[in-house]
Amino acid sequence: MKLFTRRDRAEDQTETAAEASPAQTVSTFLTAFGSCDVEAALSVVDDSVRVDIHPTGLSEGGAAELRAFLTETATAFPDLVVTVKNLIETGSAVTAELKAEGTQAAGYLGAINQEKHLDVDQAWRFTVSGDRITGIDAYWCQNQLYRRLAVKRLDQISLV
Amino acid sequence: MTTTEPRSRSREAAGQATAFFDAYRRHDVDAMTDLCADNAGFFYVPFELWGKQRVLRGDGKVKTVGKTIWVGLIASFPDLFATVHSVDANDNGDVVVRCDIGGSQQLAWGAAEPRGQKFSEPHLFIFHVDDDGLIDRISAYWDGAGINRQLGHLEVD
Helix, strand or coil: CCCCCCCHHHHHHHHHHCCCCCHHHHHHHHHHHHHHCCHHHHCCCCEEEEEEEEHHHEEEHHHHEEEEEHHHHHHHHHCEEEEEEEEECCCCCCEEEEEEECCCHHHECCCCCCEEEEEEEEEEEEEEEEEEEEEEEECHHHHHHHHHHHCEEEECCCCC | CCCCCCCCHHHHHHHHHHHHHHHHHHCHHHHHCCCCCCCCEEEEEEEEEEEECCCEEEEEHHHHHHHHHHHHHHHHHHCCEEEEEEEECCCEEEEEEEEEEEEECCCCECCCCCCCCCCEEEEEEEECCCCCCCCEEEEECCCHHHHHHHHHCECCC
C-alpha cells in the first residue's frame, strides 16, 4: 500500500494538468457545459479569457460575461445535451463542431419560454494556453435559434 | 492576420484554404471549385430556406450546391469581400479560418429583398484537404440574424 502525502497529491495533480492536451482541456469544458455544470466548465477557463459570442453580440467579453452566458443557457435548458461532432486541434487552437439540444424552460436571449425544443449546430473555436482556455469564439445562427423558439421577428423577440 | 506555424501537410492545407479565399475575393467561382475534389462535401450550416412544404438546406456537394450558392451570393452582393483574420492548420489536413464576409446588397438574397444595405459578419470556415491536396470538405458557420438585421430583413423566416 502506498501512502500519499499532501505534497505527493499536489505534484500528481500538477503532472496531470501538464499532460492535458488543448483538445482535452476543451473536452473538459464542453462536457461540463453539456452537464449544465457552469463551475466545472469555468474551472478550465483563465480569468483573463477573451470571449466573442457573435450571435449574442458579445465582443471582447471576459470571464464574467462567459459565466453569465453559460448560466443563462443552463437555466433555460436544464436538459441540455451538447454533442461534439468534430474536434480539431491546430496547435494551441481547438475548434469544436457541435449540436446543442434542449427544451426551453425559461427565457433565453430575449425569447420568452414557450417550452419549445431547440437544436442548433454550432462551432466554437478555443485558444488554449497550457491547461487553460484563454480565448473563445462561438458561432451559430441566431435566426435558426429564434425560429426553433417560435420567435417571429428580430425586432420583437419577446413577442409571440 | 495570424497563421499558426505550419509543417509540411499543414502548410499545404493552409495554402489551399488561402488560395480558396484569394479566389473568393476575385469572385472566381470556377477557381474556388477547382481547388476542391470532385465529390467535396459542402455544409453551409446556417443556410435554411423554409418553404411551405420543405426546407432547403445548404448541404450537399461543392460542385452542385456550393457553386450555386456562391454564384448567387456574388450576384446579390457584387462587391462581396472576404477578410481573413486567421488560418490554423494541422497535419491531418484540417484548416480553420476566421474571417469577415460582407457586401452591399443589389439583388434578393434568400428571403431578404434588396434595400441597398450593407453587411459584414464574422464567419468560421472549416476545411479538410485530402492527400492529393484538394479540399474535400467545407463547413461554414455564421449568424444569419446578424446579416438579416444589417440588411433590414427582420422577419424570422
